[in-house]
Amino acid sequence: xxxxxxxxxxxxxxxxxxxxxxxxxxxxxxxxxxxxxxxxxxxxxxxxxxxxxxxxxxxxxxxxxxxxxxxxxxxxxxxxxxxxxxxxxxxxxxxxxxxxxxxxxxxxxxxxxxxxxxxxxxxxxxxxxxxxxxxxxxxxxxxxxxxxxxxxxxxxxxxxxxxxxxxxxxxxxxxxxxxxxxxxxxxxxxxxxxxxxxxxxxxxxxxxxxxxxxxxxxxxxxxxxxx
Amino acid sequence: xxxxxxxxxxxxxxxxxxxxxxxxxxxxxxxxxxxxxxxxxxxxxxxxxxxxxxxxxxxxxxxxxxxxxxxxxxxxxxxxxxxxxxxxxxxxxxxxxxxxxxxxxxxxxxxxxxxxxxxxxxxxxxxxxxxxxxxxxxxxxxxxxxxxxxxxxxxxxxxxxxxxxxxxxxxxxxxxxxxxxxxxxxxxxxxxxxxxxxxxxxxxxxxxxxxxxxxxxxxxxxxxxxxxxxxxxxxxxxxxxxxxxxxxxxxxxxxxxxxxxxxxxxxxxxxxxxxxxxxxxxxxxxxxxxxxxxxxxxxxxxxxxxxxxxxxxxxxxxxxxxxxxxxxxxxxxxxxxxxxxxxxxxxxxxxxxxxxxxxxxxxxxxxxxxxxxxxxxxxxxxxxxxxxxxxxxxxxxxxxxxxxxxxxxxxxxxxxxxxxxxxxxxxxxxxxxxxxxxxxxxxxxxxxxxxxxxxxxxxxxxxxxxxxxxxxxxxxxxxxxxxxxxxxxxxxxxxxxxxxxxxxxxxxxxxxxxxxxxxxxxxxxxxxxxxxxxxxxxxxxxxxxxxxxxxxxxxxxxxxxxxxxxxxxxxxxxxxxxxxxxxxxxxxxxxxxxxxxxxxxxxxxxxxxxxxxxxxxxxxxxxxxxxxxxxxxxxxxxxxxxxxxxxxxxxxxxxxxxxxxxxxxxxxxxxxxxxxxxxxxxxxxxxxxxxxxxxxxxxxxxxxxxxxxxxxxxxxxxxxxxxxxxxxxx
Numbered sequence: 001x002x003x004x005x006x007x008x009x010x011x012x013x014x015x016x017x018x019x020x021x022x023x024x025x026x027x028x029x030x031x032x033x034x035x036x037x038x039x040x041x042x043x044x045x046x047x048x049x050x051x052x053x054x055x056x057x058x059x060x061x062x063x064x065x066x067x068x069x070x071x072x073x074x075x076x077x078x079x080x081x082x083x084x085x086x087x088x089x090x091x092x093x094x095x096x097x098x099x100x101x102x103x104x105x106x107x108x109x110x111x112x113x114x115x116x117x118x119x120x121x122x123x124x125x126x127x128x129x130x131x132x133x134x135x136x137x138x139x140x141x142x143x144x145x146x147x148x149x150x151x152x153x154x155x156x157x158x159x160x161x162x163x164x165x166x167x168x169x170x171x172x173x174x175x176x177x178x179x180x181x182x183x184x185x186x187x188x189x190x191x192x193x194x195x196x197x198x199x200x201x202x203x204x205x206x207x208x209x210x211x212x213x214x215x216x217x218x219x220x221x222x223x224x225x226x227x
Numbered sequence: 228x229x230x231x232x233x234x235x236x237x238x239x240x241x242x243x244x245x246x247x248x249x250x251x252x253x254x255x256x257x258x259x260x261x262x263x264x265x266x267x268x269x270x271x272x273x274x275x276x277x278x279x280x281x282x283x284x285x286x287x288x289x290x291x292x293x294x295x296x297x298x299x300x301x302x303x304x305x306x307x308x309x310x311x312x313x314x315x316x317x318x319x320x321x322x323x324x325x326x327x328x329x330x331x332x333x334x335x336x337x338x339x340x341x342x343x344x345x346x347x348x349x350x351x352x353x354x355x356x357x358x359x360x361x362x363x364x365x366x367x368x369x370x371x372x373x374x375x376x377x378x379x380x381x382x383x384x385x386x387x388x389x390x391x392x393x394x395x396x397x398x399x400x401x402x403x404x405x406x407x408x409x410x411x412x413x414x415x416x417x418x419x420x421x422x423x424x425x426x427x428x429x430x431x432x433x434x435x436x437x438x439x440x441x442x443x444x445x446x447x448x449x450x451x452x453x454x455x456x457x458x459x460x461x462x463x464x465x466x467x468x469x470x471x472x473x474x475x476x477x478x479x480x481x482x483x484x485x486x487x488x489x490x491x492x493x494x495x496x497x498x499x500x501x502x503x504x505x506x507x508x509x510x511x512x513x514x515x516x517x518x519x520x521x522x523x524x525x526x527x528x529x530x531x532x533x534x535x536x537x538x539x540x541x542x543x544x545x546x547x548x549x550x551x552x553x554x555x556x557x558x559x560x561x562x563x564x565x566x567x568x569x570x571x572x573x574x575x576x577x578x579x580x581x582x583x584x585x586x587x588x589x590x591x592x593x594x595x596x597x598x599x600x601x602x603x604x605x606x607x608x609x610x611x612x613x614x615x616x617x618x619x620x621x622x623x624x625x626x627x628x629x630x631x632x633x634x635x636x637x638x639x640x641x642x643x644x645x646x647x648x649x650x651x652x653x654x655x656x657x658x659x660x661x662x663x664x665x666x667x668x669x670x671x672x673x674x675x676x677x678x679x680x681x682x683x684x685x686x687x688x689x690x691x692x693x694x695x696x697x698x699x700x701x702x703x704x705x706x707x708x709x710x711x712x713x714x715x716x717x718x719x720x721x722x723x724x725x726x727x728x729x730x731x732x733x734x735x736x737x738x739x740x741x742x743x744x745x746x747x748x749x750x751x752x753x754x755x756x757x758x759x760x761x762x763x764x765x766x767x768x769x770x771x772x773x774x775x776x777x778x779x780x781x782x783x784x785x786x787x788x789x790x791x792x793x794x795x796x797x798x799x800x801x802x803x804x805x806x807x808x809x810x811x812x813x814x815x816x817x818x819x820x821x822x823x824x825x826x827x828x829x830x831x832x833x834x835x836x837x838x839x840x841x842x843x844x845x846x847x848x849x850x851x852x853x854x855x856x857x858x859x860x861x862x863x864x865x866x867x868x869x870x871x872x873x874x875x876x877x878x879x880x881x882x883x884x885x886x887x888x889x890x891x892x893x894x895x896x897x898x899x900x901x902x903x904x905x906x907x908x909x910x911x912x913x914x915x916x917x918x919x920x921x922x923x924x925x926x927x928x929x930x931x932x933x934x935x936x937x938x939x940x941x942x943x944x945x946x947x948x949x950x951x952x953x954x955x956x957x
Contacts, residue, residue: 139649
């Protein structure tokens with residue numbers, strides 16, 4: 001399986017993602033934001049970080065990068081595109097997934113482990129994951145997902161919510177919402193579910209000596225689903 | 228502008244210093260030259276009050292590749308890997324403008340590290356605030372934490388450990404010390420020594436603006452009521468540009484075109500160019516019209532003194548300019564050839580085709596003032612006798628809960644959750660433990676780092692306090708299973724012109740020196756911050772020690788959380804019942820006098836090394852050093868982290884229960900072992916003549932003391948965790 005990770009100026013989880021993808025069997029290439037062509041890929045990842053210093057709005061300048069036109073074309077033709085953290089912010093700025101990401105409710109950066117409940121398994125990202133609840137790691141300042149009521153209705157009607165913040169037993173309640181996201185949304189798909197944007201970093205959960213191992217589950221499953 | 232004595236005094240120079248400048252130049256300096264002298268001769272850049280004493284610190288060792296004198300220290304961690312590290316203060320600017328002050332402190336120290344070719348892999352910090360009741364404390368704390376996070380998070384470097392304290396002596400002068408560790412290949416370390424004639428001098432990074440002019444001079448003076456007017460001397464940080472600068476520099480460093488490289492930190496272009504020339508015994512000629520400027524009509528004076536951030540100066544091999552420029556173009560950074568190295572041994576500056584400065588380099592460096600300031604030796608205070616009636620009414624659990632909720636003991640989760648501590652995917656011990664630990668990427672090795680200070684002990688007796696901080700750093704590294712290698716120090720003191728403050732400095736440095744010599748824990752880098760003082764009131768002496776150690780196999784790392792019910796808990800090291808200057812004495816008995824706990828360097832080394840032996844033999848399940856709050860506080864924290872309880876019995880000692888549990892004797896650790904290993908552990912401890920007590924056994928969820936009094940761990944946990952969150956949300 002071939003993957004590509006895009007490096008924007010200010011990306012800082014690009015290496016971590018490269019390490020994770022390779023660990024679970026992807027042949028990964030790093031792609032520079034100013035390139036025009038996307039290498040042949042089964043999966044494209046927009047990594048976390050502070051592309052363009054988060055200036056203007058998080059993800060907004062990166063969404064206009066040269067490479068992004070190729071990424072958008074790839075996504076629109078059904079290609080698998082995953083945006084993590086800043087990558088999620090870039091995805092909402094391109095309009096590939098609906099909604100926006102506001103500053104966290106308490107106006108503070110949050111770095112910690114959280115639990116997320118998988119809302120939909122009829123997609124290539126979460127199909128065959130045995131667990132319903134995963135322990136993931138978040139590290140962001142702008143992860144407060146918001147959308148209009150009409151958009152929310154559409155998202156729910158199409159089952160586009162990928163994961164919700166919850167407790168270890170899968171209870172989706174306000175007190176387990178770290179950043180104020182509407183409906184505890186931690187990640188969403190486009191309508192066709194080939195595009196996933198999520199705040200948590202599975203690439204930081206690939207070893208028991210790190211934050212945990214549920215990221216390993218995610219990646220192992222992802223490469224199998226793509227085969 | 229005409230330069231005279233008054234203008235020199237306004238620049239922070241003393242009258243006799245000005246006279247010396249005129250004598251060295253054999254003429255009156257012009258305003259640009261005066262500015263350069265004031266920047267190089269201030270306390271912050273010249274170390275004029277401290278140099279004499281710093282020379283006495285042990286700086287050499289088998290593992291030391293580079294000691295003090297470079298941008299940062301470098302130590303060998305085997306397999307051609309090396310760690311570059313340093314700590315630096317950004318106290319004065321952080322009080323004036325907490326967000327930017329703290330942010331640029333973090334940015335500056337990371338630049339010091341990647342200037343040497345190392346990729347930063349971990350940040351730490353030591354931050355100190357006034358009394359929680361003081362009206363400025365909350366906003367300063369919030370601003371500093373946001374600033375540290377804002378910069379480090381954006382750079383994508385994990386903040387893995389730190390220390391926060393509150394004390395009214397910091398009401399008018401907070402401390403913000405930032406430390407960075409970087410990883411480099413031993414044969415790819417870069418230095419700041421220029422070499423060769425007519426080599427191009429290159430400016431890269433951000434443009435030069437008017438921010439931070441006289442920043443270093445501001446940091447070399449006490450505060451007064453006009454402090455708000457100093458805001459323009461605080462630099463403004465741009466972590467995004469620094470991230471690009473980091474990547475661009477590392478890309479250039481992968482080749483072989485760099486002769487010397489130096490970041491523009493305090494005193495900007497002035498100190499960077501002069502340091503490179505001085506170390507290379509060369510001259511440098513700069514055309515200031517070539518310096519990329521952010522604002523129009525900047526004068527030579529402003530260009531030379533600006534402390535705009537995210538800039539580097541490079542001496543390049545001839546003919547490599549185009550190739551280097553391509554890299555900086557790719558990262559959208561300025562790149563300008565601004566001058567060349569010369570044989571003149573002078574700094575020669577040109578602007579609009581006129582020579583605007585002409586100063587022999589040695590007058591700025593070797594001939595800079597050095598003072599043997601007067602200092603007063605501190606007496607060891609007399610011991611207090613605790614009266615039985617003072618402690619009779621105290622209940623141990625109540626005292627423990629109070630101590631766990633003390634601002635200097637309580638959980639700092641509110642702070643470190645705002646720092647990205649997991650980016651780079653190598654953090655294997657997060658903040659909140661004895662030391663932060665990161666894996667050496669792609670290997671089985673791991674590096675542990677801790678930052679410590681004990682202002683109360685240093686204030687009570689500087690010599691003992693100085694020793695204690697080094698020992699505490701040693702202990703923290705050992706507690707996570709790391710072999711301590713070397714330290715960096717950030718020496719925060721009041722005014723060197725005050726004999727008592729100077730005495731605190733001299734004796735703390737002496738104590739640091741003695742301990743680091745004995746423990747073979749040399750000082751490889753550091754920084755001095757004097758004048759942490761408002762009018763006549765200085766801070767408590769606060770030397771901060773950043774220690775670094777190596778864990779050969781990361782799987783042998785130890786954490787402090789207790790692991791398993793029925794395991795045994797031991798105290799390693801002897802408890803004498805030293806209560807003076809303990810948290811118990813100061814906060815519960817309200818007794819602020821007396822000596823700090825004694826340091827016995829033999830025990831310190833022996834206990835620590837023996838514990839490392841136990842760890843190497845896989846006999847230790849969890850460990851934690853005993854520090855503030857004594858044995859019971861240490862045990863309670865281990866239980867809180869491990870979500871388990873313990874049955875404790877005070878061993879038969881002559882001292883009373885309060886003394887045993889709350890004393891702050893040094894050189895002690897709490898360890899958890901499996902019952903079946905007891906004999907092996909006891910044998911090793913006895914063979915090495917290490918005293919130990921059997922303290923108790925792990926249970927499900929209660930702290931149960933001497934079979935009579937108990938409390939649930941949940942209750943202790945909530946005492947420990949709620950203070951800071953509640954304080955900040957009020």
